[in-house]
Amino acid sequence: MIKFESENVQKFAEACVDANSIDELLAGFNHLEADATDCKTWGITPAEWMDAIKAATAEKIRIWASENECPELLKAIAIWKNCPLEEVEIGGEGDIAAGNKWLDDDGLITFYRWNAATYGEAK
Incomplete structure (x- = not known):
């Protein structure tokens, strides 16, 4: 934090x-x-x-993110960011990288909102 x-x-x-x-x-x-x-x-x-x-x-x-790292979450991040799955990573502290760039706080919040709206629940 x-x-x-x-x-x-x-x-x-x-x-x-x-x-x-x-x-x-x-x-x-x-x-x-x-x-x-x-x-x-x-x-x-x-x-x-x-x-x-x-x-x-x-x-x-x-x-x-760190507690729920799974293939489905990684795939959702890749879809949201429109990047290859190989360019998605969840770091040890739960930081998320997509398209080889770490998300800032705004990016994390935007992804979480998109994920909830797209899948109806946290994936």
Whole structure:
């Protein structure tokens, strides 16, 4: 996960990973509006809240990918990225490479959303 300069933001992001599912984090991320109660409780700004939610969501997707690495998941990544299966890799920390390029947090979230929409559930 990204390491934040602010200890409050780092602790909030880690708590989000520990206490929420990917879908719960995506729901917060999809609102495009920070939760005022969280911001006040954790002493963070709305922009920091969004950054932490994004990082936590991507981290949960990395965990999901590392725990569910299988031929079907690799094939889904190749289809999504339109690249040869040989150019798809899931690293030890759950980082995903497709087309010989590692996905950033936005790419991980975009893939997860596509995968859920395409297959109706996580593959």
